[in-house]
Amino acid sequence: MYRSALDHLMTDEERDHFETRGFLPVENALTSEEVDALLGEVDRLHREARDAGDKRATKDGAWGKADIVGLSEPFTNLSDNPRVLPKVWGTMGWNIMLYHTHLHVKPPAPDAEEGEGWMEFHQDSGRVNLEMRTFPQARISLKVAYFLTDVSEPGRGNFYILPGSHISDTIPISSEIGRDPAEARSEGIPEGAIPVCAKPGTAVLFDRRLWHGRSANRSTLTRKALFYGYSYRWIQPKDAMTVEHLLEDADPVRRQMLGSVVNNNGRYVPVDEDVPLRGWLIEHLGEEAVAEMDERALVL
Numbered sequence: 669m670y671r672s673a674l675d676h677l678m679t680d681e682e683r684d685h686f687e688t689r690g691f692l693p694v695e696n697a698l699t700s701e702e703v704d705a706l707l708g709e710v711d712r713l714h715r716e717a718r719d720a721g722d723k724r725a726t727k728d729g730a731w732g733k734a735d736i737v738g739l740s741e742p743f744t745n746l747s748d749n750p751r752v753l754p755k756v757w758g759t760m761g762w763n764i765m766l767y768h769t770h771l772h773v774k775p776p777a778p779d780a781e782e783g784e785g786w787m788e789f790h791q792d793s794g795r796v797n798l799e800m801r802t803f804p805q806a807r808i809s810l811k812v813a814y815f816l817t818d819v820s821e822p823g824r825g826n827f828y829i830l831p832g833s834h835i836s837d838t839i840p841i842s843s844e845i846g847r848d849p850a851e852a853r854s855e856g857i858p859e860g861a862i863p864v865c866a867k868p869g870t871a872v873l874f875d876r877r878l879w880h881g882r883s884a885n886r887s888t889l890t891r892k893a894l895f896y897g898y899s900y901r902w903i904q905p906k907d908a909m910t911v912e913h914l915l916e917d918a919d920p921v922r923r924q925m926l927g928s929v930v931n932n933n934g935r936y937v938p939v940d941e942d943v944p945l946r947g948w949l950i951e952h953l954g955e956e957a958v959a960e961m962d963e964r965a966l967v968l
């Protein structure tokens with residue numbers, strides 16, 4: 669873990685924003701070099717998918733791919749991004765790991781019919797939303813959206829959110845909860861939903877309970893974005909998390925983020941080797957700060 673992470677600890681103001689609104693933008697989460705390298709990787713994978721005959725990976729088609737973290741170094745490096753991970757542990761504590769990653773490419777569709785090109789509003793985690801019968805539900809995970817292209821104006825396929833909906837007991841729209849969201853029409857946008865506008869290199873953390881979707885892209889720019897989901901270590905990964913080949917050489921905190929465990933019991937009752945992040949935080953911030961973090965994790 670880079671020491672520079674200590675310069676990006678979550679402030680009380682940021683925590684309050686995340687807790688009350690359900691999301692937190694982090695500008696300059698990526699350097700322009702990192703953005704370029706990630707764009708290169710996204711374009712390469714898109715090309716490879718097209719060459720392999722993936723019908724969705726056409727020039728004009730929206731295309732996505734999951735389980736990207738182990739596919740190349742620029743993707744792997746985001747697992748413990750020192751400008752972002754401190755915000756994740758700042759809200760969830762140290763017993764965390766990456767449990768899902770995906771990328772999405774959304775080309776312009778200027779000829780689409782009015783209202784087309786949306787992704788249904790949803791909360792993340794499918795059946796959890798049905799089977800966890802407490803209101804509000806527990807957070808249990810969050811995602812970090814990385815925007816690689818300029819979505820600083822609406823109409824560019826922006827990520828859409830309903831601020832505050834993560835702790836509201838009302839379901840803002842009729843939706844088939846527990847199913848993966850599909851492409852939809854814009855009729856299903858809850859009142860009060862807003863586009864997230866962001867420059868390339870911006871990260872946006874969002875609570876998995878936050879109602880969100882993806883909007884139509886009527887601009888001339890293809891939108892390219894990455895999504896990194898962090899959960900507690902006792903959750904099942906949402907994709908294959910193909911990372912075995914990275915573990916031997918990974919730094920201990922990165923190994924934790926990639927989901928390495930000594931044994932399954934350590935997911936629930938971790939020993940030091942399971943959670944090097946805890947040791948790192950004690951070393952750099954002290955026992956008291958880590959105890960405070962535990963207190964916070966208990967109440968949220």
Ligand SMILES: O=C(O)CCC(=O)C(=O)O
Pocket residue numbers: 772787792811825826827828880881882883893895
């Ligand atoms: O691509 C987007 O803007 C939304 C992605 C999304 O809904 C998700 O990761 O759950």
